[in-house]
Amino acid sequence: MVELARLTDAELYARGTATLVASWEAYADGAVGAAVVRLPGVTAAVFPHEPERAVYNNAVLARHPTTGERLDALDAMEAAYAAAGVTRFAAWAHESDERMRAELERRGYALDTTTRAMGMALDGLRVPRPEVELVATSWSQYLHTFALPRELLAGADRSAFHLLVASLNGERVSAALAYDHGTDCGIYNVGTVEHARRRGLATALTALHLHEAIDRGCHTASLQATAAAEGVYRALGFRDLGAILEYVR
Numbered sequence: 001m002v003e004l005a006r007l008t009d010a011e012l013y014a015r016g017t018a019t020l021v022a023s024w025e026a027y028a029d030g031a032v033g034a035a036v037v038r039l040p041g042v043t044a045a046v047f048p049h050e051p052e053r054a055v056y057n058n059a060v061l062a063r064h065p066t067t068g069e070r071l072d073a074l075d076a077m078e079a080a081y082a083a084a085g086v087t088r089f090a091a092w093a094h095e096s097d098e099r100m101r102a103e104l105e106r107r108g109y110a111l112d113t114t115t116r117a118m119g120m121a122l123d124g125l126r127v128p129r130p131e132v133e134l135v136a137t138s139w140s141q142y143l144h145t146f147a148l149p150r151e152l153l154a155g156a157d158r159s160a161f162h163l164l165v166a167s168l169n170g171e172r173v174s175a176a177l178a179y180d181h182g183t184d185c186g187i188y189n190v191g192t193v194e195h196a197r198r199r200g201l202a203t204a205l206t207a208l209h210l211h212e213a214i215d216r217g218c219h220t221a222s223l224q225a226t227a228a229a230e231g232v233y234r235a236l237g238f239r240d241l242g243a244i245l246e247y248v249r
Contacts (some may be wrong), residue, residue, distance in 0.1 A: 091109060
């Protein structure tokens with residue numbers, strides 16, 4: 001495998017962001033009227049219709065632009081959502097960009113959610129391939145098990161995604177989704193139903209995704225972690241790339 005252990009945090013962050021945006025584009029291909037709009041200083045996922053409207057209207061802001069670039073990016077972001085009739089969306093800023101955060105707050109945005117960007121070079125993976133009881137699962141079964149809207153991404157090409165679902169006593173209880181962009185594997189929607197938590201199932205599925213990503217030729221992996229899951233991902237080898245602050249009006 002290509003030696004990537006010396007990738008900087010900024011390089012890993014850029015790879016992970018590119019994969020995230022590419023996954024949004026794959027989602028948009030299967031959603032009515034949806035598009036990912038790439039504008040100077042911001043990339044906005046615009047989903048005007050339900051059920052995707054409630055989930056995927058997010059915009060990633062470039063890090064540390066000049067004053068003029070910052071103002072232009074926010075104006076362009078707001079115009080893109082206004083044109084689509086979308087009134088609620090999240091603007092994502094990196095925690096290090098204090099000026100962007102201040103400008104968002106000046107415009108009436110408030111911090112809604114915080115996650116942590118994490119990434120790793122897969123040539124540093126030291127966790128053994130886990131043994132997990134997987135179960136074949138259709139998209140509709142996946143949505144039903146994890147209480148997601150029945151029509152979510154109904155038109156998307158789901159062959160582009162790698163879905164792993166673990167079972168416990170014959171019941172589907174934990175899942176994790178992966179999407180490859182270039183040689184980065186993004187891992188998303190990792191979760192376990194409440195009564196099956198604290199058994200290490202989500203951790204095992206994430207580790208299995210990492211091994212399968214290596215098998216597919218990926219060199220890095222990326223994800224966003226909640227505060228409760230940060231320690232789990234660090235134990236798998238992920239590096240902290242900084243908090244993502246999601247602002248909404």
